[in-house]
Amino acid sequence: MLRFLIGRVLQGFLVLFALYTITFFLAKAMPGEPFTSEKNISAETKANIRKLYGLDKPIWEQYIVYPKNIITEGSFGISTSKGRPVIDIIAQSFPNSLMLGLCALGFAIGIGVPIGILSAVRKNSWIDWSCMAVAMIGICIPSFTIGPLLQIYVAAHIPGLKVAGWGNWEDILLPAFTLGLVSAAYLARLTRGGILEVLSQDFVRTAHAKGVSPTQVILKHTLRGGLLPAVAYLGPAFAALISGSFIVETIFQVPGMGQHFVNAATTRDEFLLLGLSLFFGLLIVVMNLLADLLTGLLDPRMRQSGGTD
Amino acid sequence: MTNQDQANPQGSSLWKDARARMAKNRFAMGGLWIIILMFSLCFIFAWFCTDPNQVNLINKFASPSLDHWFGTDALGRDLFARILYGGQVSILVGLIATAVSVAIGIVYGAVSGFAGGRTDAIMMRVVDTLLAIPFLVLVIVLQATLSDWSGDATRWIVENFKWDKEFTGRLTNVIPLFFALGLLGWLTLSRIVRAQVMSIKEREFVEAAVALGYGKARILFRHIIPNVLGPTVVYSTLTVPGFIMYEAILSFLGLGVESPNSSWGVLIKEGSNFLETEVQLLLLPGLFFSLTLFSLNFLGDGLRDALDVKAAKD
Numbered sequence: 368m369l370r371f372l373i374g375r376v377l378q379g380f381l382v383l384f385a386l387y388t389i390t391f392f393l394a395k396a397m398p399g400e401p402f403t404s405e406k407n408i409s410a411e412t413k414a415n416i417r418k419l420y421g422l423d424k425p426i427w428e429q430y431i432v433y434p435k436n437i438i439t440e441g442s443f444g445i446s447t448s449k450g451r452p453v454i455d456i457i458a459q460s461f462p463n464s465l466m467l468g469l470c471a472l473g474f475a476i477g478i479g480v481p482i483g484i485l486s487a488v489r490k491n492s493w494i495d496w497s498c499m500a501v502a503m504i505g506i507c508i509p510s511f512t513i514g515p516l517l518q519i520y521v522a523a524h525i526p527g528l529k530v531a532g533w534g535n536w537e538d539i540l541l542p543a544f545t546l547g548l549v550s551a552a553y554l555a556r557l558t559r560g561g562i563l564e565v566l567s568q569d570f571v572r573t574a575h576a577k578g579v580s581p582t583q584v585i586l587k588h589t590l591r592g593g594l595l596p597a598v599a600y601l602g603p604a605f606a607a608l609i610s611g612s613f614i615v616e617t618i619f620q621v622p623g624m625g626q627h628f629v630n631a632a633t634t635r636d637e638f639l640l641l642g643l644s645l646f647f648g649l650l651i652v653v654m655n656l657l658a659d660l661l662t663g664l665l666d667p668r669m670r671q672s673g674g675t676d
Numbered sequence: 677m678t679n680q681d682q683a684n685p686q687g688s689s690l691w692k693d694a695r696a697r698m699a700k701n702r703f704a705m706g707g708l709w710i711i712i713l714m715f716s717l718c719f720i721f722a723w724f725c726t727d728p729n730q731v732n733l734i735n736k737f738a739s740p741s742l743d744h745w746f747g748t749d750a751l752g753r754d755l756f757a758r759i760l761y762g763g764q765v766s767i768l769v770g771l772i773a774t775a776v777s778v779a780i781g782i783v784y785g786a787v788s789g790f791a792g793g794r795t796d797a798i799m800m801r802v803v804d805t806l807l808a809i810p811f812l813v814l815v816i817v818l819q820a821t822l823s824d825w826s827g828d829a830t831r832w833i834v835e836n837f838k839w840d841k842e843f844t845g846r847l848t849n850v851i852p853l854f855f856a857l858g859l860l861g862w863l864t865l866s867r868i869v870r871a872q873v874m875s876i877k878e879r880e881f882v883e884a885a886v887a888l889g890y891g892k893a894r895i896l897f898r899h900i901i902p903n904v905l906g907p908t909v910v911y912s913t914l915t916v917p918g919f920i921m922y923e924a925i926l927s928f929l930g931l932g933v934e935s936p937n938s939s940w941g942v943l944i945k946e947g948s949n950f951l952e953t954e955v956q957l958l959l960l961p962g963l964f965f966s967l968t969l970f971s972l973n974f975l976g977d978g979l980r981d982a983l984d985v986k987a988a989k990d
Contacts, residue, residue: 382805386814393817507969509921511928511941512962515948519955613812613929618948628813629929632820644813 368663375659379652384434386648387641391430394637420447420638433641443645444638448630453642456627461646463533464623467546467615468608470539474547475554475604480597482551483558487593488585490563498555505552514545514618531620542619546612550604554597562593595666602651602658609647691906697982704978707971714968718763725757728938737954746960750950758938759961765939766965769853770920770972776858777865778912782901784862785869790877790896800870807863815856815922819931822852846937853932857919868911872904910983914976917969924965940965 417423421432436442443453479502486498522528522541532538565571566589574584613625624643631639698704732752740747746755788799826848833844876882877900885895924941926932933939940961947958 378801378804385805389814390817393814393821397817397821503970503973504966507917507966507973508962509924509928509941509944509965511924511944511948512958512966515951515958516955519951614925617929628816629931632816632931640817644817647813 371663372660375656379656382652383645383648387434387645388430390641390644391433391637394635394640395426397635397637420445433638437645443642446631446636446639446642448634448636448639453639456639457624457642457646460622460624460627463621464609464612464616464625466539467543467612467621467623468605470543471547471550471608471612472601472605474544475550475608478547479551479554480558480594483555483597484562484585484590484593486555487559487562487566495559499559502552502555505548505555509614510545510549511614511618513548514542514615517541517545518618531618533619533621538619542615542621545618546608546615550608553600553604557596557600558594561596562589565589565593591665595662598661598665599658601661602655605651605654605658609650694979694982698978701978701982703974704982707974707978710967710971711975714763714767714964714971718760718767722757722760722764725760726754728753728757728761730754737950747956749946749957750954755957755960758943759940759964762938762940762943762961763964763968765850765933765937766920766923766941767968769850769857769923769939770916772854773857773861773919773923774912774916776855777860777862777915778909779862780859781862781865781912782869782905782908785866786873786896786901786904788866789870789873790892790900792874796870800867803863803866806860811860812922812925814860815926816929816931818860819852819856819926822856823849826852849934849937853923853926857922861915861919865908865912865915869904869908872907873900876900876903907983910979911976913972913979917972917976920965920969920972 414423421429424432433444436444441454443457445452446456449456482498482502486495489495518530518541522530527537528541529535529538562585571584571588574588575581579588612621612623613629615621616623616625617629624646627639628643628647630636631643730753732748734752735748736750736752738748738752743754746759749755749758784799784803788796791799829851830841830845830848833839833848834841882895882899885899890899920940923932923939924944927939927941928945930945933942943961944958944965947954947956947961950957
């Protein structure tokens with residue numbers, strides 16, 4: 368287990384380093400200037416500003432300086448478009464994104480897993496068909512269609528719910544629901560598949576033969592193994608929630624990290640871009656690791672074979 | 677189709693079996709027909725529609741009529757024509773990005789699976805690493821980098837080949853998107869191809885080719901890849917809806933397709949601005965979009981089940 372853990376942490380660092388390298392050189396390749404908003408400044412001033420941000424140094428030096436600053440000073444650089452440290456921007460917007468993401472994950476699990484179990488237990492019945500059809504619809508309707516529709520048909524009619532905005536606890540409901548819907552649909556499909564596979568195994572038949580009640584068979588014998596695919600999906604699901612949050616944050620005007628990311632890409636703000644990419648990458652690496660650990664806890668088989676892959 | 681199969685006294689092949697299984701899957705067949713319908717609407721019927729960029733400010737937000745089947749948008753442009761032309765871009769993004777990623781994925785996966793040993797291990801660790809990088813983050817950065825070159829590309833083509841400037845601009849505007857998605861979307865496919873190659877390279881006909889003294893490249897490209905091509909391409913139908921969705925997300929964020937081009941993502945974005953009064957501007961493009969994705973997913977699932985392609989699990 369320890370070996371597995373160390374291996375995965377090392378791989379995580381490798382992932383982050385690869386992400387940094389790719390983002391760094393792509394950001395350098397983006398044409399255009401980061402300081403275009405400040406018009407009519409002399410070439411000298413511009414050179415001074417570039418010097419201030421360390422952009423005058425050779426590219427290889429810049430490539431090394433940035434990760435060095437992260438490790439030694441914990442500094443992700445200073446945003447060239449906002450003039451504030453990137454870490455401040457992340458610290459301010461991340462709690463909002465995290466709240467949104469966690470609530471969405473809650474919705475996804477709360478809706479997806481029961482639906483998956485239900486349609487697996489009632490396989491090939493009309494319940495199964497309709498659950499899976501709804502799940503497929505959930506995958507195919509983009510959040511930027513559902514979001515606005517919820518705004519006009521739900522938020523506008525229920526007192527207390529705001530069409531957009533952020534501040535009270537109930538403001539999180541609609542964006543989190545919108546965001547969680549796609550993951551809920553995937554979870555439902557994975558849960559159904561996982562449980563059906565376990566249900567076809569011999570020990571389930573044995574349990575039935577022993578006279579265990581059908582409910583007990585599902586709860587005690589099937590659920591643990593049947594939920595494995597769904598648990599393994601939680602890491603990628605979290606990644607999907609984060610990338611999906613770009614959209615939902617725009618629609619519901621949530622002051623999260625999504626907008627900063629899009630702005631950074633459009634204003635050539637390379638430090639903000641690098642900082643946010645690395646932060647997203649770190650989150651996803653950590654979530655994948657947690658999902659793997661959870662899978663290991665649920666499935667003893669993985670614990671033995673997981674280390675070598 | 678099934679009658680022919682039954683009438684055929686000879687044994688049945690993999691593809692014939694698959695076709696029979698496919699024909700029985702009502703969801704997949706329904707999906708197939710809707711896809712065919714969408715294709716004919718967007719790529720054939722669209723030519724007979726009014727110009728989707730024809731602005732008519734007097735006639736904005738018109739209700740559906742014989743002239744404008746779905747009414748008109750905020751600039752008086754025909755919504756039906758815009759949906760069909762937008763569909764061209766959306767579907768093309770899905771198909772071309774898939775083609776790019778299949779091309780990369782097949783070669784990479786086949787080389788990895790065929791080489792085996794340490795080469796294979798390293799190549800697969802590279803894929804694992806790239807898979808862990810947030811996809812949308814990279815697409816946004818790559819798209820931003822590529823799209824700034826598209827202006828230069830337009831100028832270069834107009835100057836050197838005397839192409840129509842507007843047409844060239846529309847073309848170079850969407851090409852970065854195809855590549856940004858395709859260049860990053862091949863990872864899962866390469867694992868599937870690798871798994872297939874690994875099982876095929878143990879078969880007798882490969883052994884025979886080795887015995888005949890053929891070179892490795894020839895065996896790989898002439899004997900192995902043609903045999904994995906079918907299942908791989910079938911599996912890749914499942915990636916088309918994913919790419920279409922990514923295109924829409926990028927366009928919705930204002931990082932994808934730009935005017936005068938339109939796509940379903942752009943139309944949904946425009947529609948959501950007039951939500952309170954003109955909800956059909958959001959609903960109708962959303963309906964076309966979702967229906968297409970719905971059908972592609974069912975078709976892909978059906979094809980995968982019919983051919984029994986297993987997802988690679990390393």
